[in-house]
Amino acid sequence: MTKEIMNELGQTEKEFLNAYNTEKYNATKFSVTSDCLIFTVENADGKEESIDLDDKRLKIALIQRANHPHIDKWALPGGFVNKGRETSLEAAKRELGEETEISGIYLEQLYTLDDIERDQRDHIISVSYMSLVDKIEKELRAGSDAKKAEWFEVERKVTQINKSIIENGFIREKFIDIVLIKEDIKIISKIKEVTAVKNRARRTKLELVNRGGLAFDHAIVINLALDRIKNKVEYTDIMFNLLPEYFTIAEAYKVYQLTTNKNDTVQNFRKKFKNVRKMIIETDKTTKKYSPRPAKLYKLNIHWDDHEG
């Protein structure tokens, strides 16, 4: 074991740890928050009634901040991580439990934001998690630090692309609007994606241009989440976290469209996900919700990627 090895001060590991004073480095220590990007798909009006799939929207949960900074602005639900007592993932789960009624939903780490000026109080780090839930388990509650909690339609619009050629490369600026809508509230947060390519080096940076009604740098991480969802929908089964256990092909295709913004046909979608990838399987249930002819209800085939080992 390493126990008997001495460091340059002649300390054993035990002596070193006893002498290690966690308070000593306080001026250099960070507060860490865990922020949740909770996505769902539901009707634009949030009600169950509509039988028109065109009413479906991709939505994200936001809370209205009850305190400074960015008081009254909308923000991702989240909170400080309790040092020594939980991980940021556990904090995210705790926050999810506080904001919503959930259990066993999809959750993955997304990105860590740590710009020096991102929070006016201090240099505070945010570890963000992305979560996908279906409508059964999505009652939102405002936590103690929030005035309200609401589902916002989320959409991304590229408003401008500038490309300038430089020696052995180019610089491309992509201006993106993150648009968030809940009834009469419309938030537009503007960000810029700068890709600089020179020789073999390619570097991409996301900058906040105008945060609009959205707190902190949350638009940046929403943009990252939309990218990641788009990618993962193509080669994993995450989209089925946005659907109920039993769903029609048309419903699944709508979620596919909302997350990828692709415009294929429902027939080809059926072939790809059912026949080729065998990602969904028929059940003996049907629904007449959308048409006179009953539509089969399908469910996720959890063994679809068994060949992966």
Added chain:
Amino acid sequence: MTKEIMNELGQTEKEFLNAYNTEKYNATKFSVTSDCLIFTVENADGKEESIDLDDKRLKIALIQRANHPHIDKWALPGGFVNKGRETSLEAAKRELGEETEISGIYLEQLYTLDDIERDQRDHIISVSYMSLVDKIEKELRAGSDAKKAEWFEVERKVTQINKSIIENGFIREKFIDIVLIKEDIKIISKIKEVTAVKNRARRTKLELVNRGGLAFDHAIVINLALDRIKNKVEYTDIMFNLLPEYFTIAEAYKVYQLTTNKNDTVQNFRKKFKNVRKMIIETDKTTKKYSPRPAKLYKLNIHWDDHEG
């Protein structure tokens, strides 16, 4: 603006920020480190001479720790992030500059590790960055906290897969060895990937089983990096960061093999990357290094994904 909105204590934003005492929360604050996973491809013996592509290896830079904890063990180069003065990305660049001779290399955020027990000193968070460099710019230097810095061959071996069926799902355990070799030093770090699938919920967790000669939980993040490289090599141009500016098809194919572990043919590789994706373009240079017949040297076509906007 929000300046005039009062919080529940009747404070304006300015009053709130003046009263915000960063010291007050010290017991709850984290030290944050930035750790670098620097990958390259070079000959097994680290020398330039060999003309046999089978001598090429994927390697990662490790330093030997000079202090507790994990003194004498090998670890990812990294260090504490200076609060208020730099981001973790800037800290990573600083560390890269300290450990190696680099400039303008590929660098992306990988993952944030924050298990409570991951560091014996305190609950310390690690934000890790993945970097790919080619051999021109890879002289390693040991930093102040390191006894040595070396390139280790890195390889991943799946040693066992257990799958047990549960109601409406299954649990799969995958035991993975992260093998690191530098001449007579051979480090084997054992981790376990547990995938639990029940109904629609799929959850994957990585656990350290036996860290071997590798410090902290660095095996976890090396495993994540190998996965991400493998994925990104398929649909981005990151692999060309592991190659010199001018390269032969055979060299590029070798890097493709080392990063993906796929066994296609060099002919099909040529067709895919040159003819179909147009990711590489011919130059007028040639080399006779590997064969009597001169091989054309190619370079990355930086405009290959122009249709993406």
Added chain:
DNA sequence: TCAATAGTGTCTATTAGACAGTATACC
């Protein structure tokens, strides 16, 4: 019968993968 959506089949173009065959150098 029609209307409306569900579902199947077919055609084409592209790509992946296997592999035969040709080319260009040095000996």
Added chain:
DNA sequence: GGTATACTGTCTAATAGACACTATTGA
């Protein structure tokens, strides 16, 4: 000539994408 690696072309199977066609119900 032989040898070694570079490069081209061809065949097949799988997939993506467009879209015509059939099926099943209620009105």
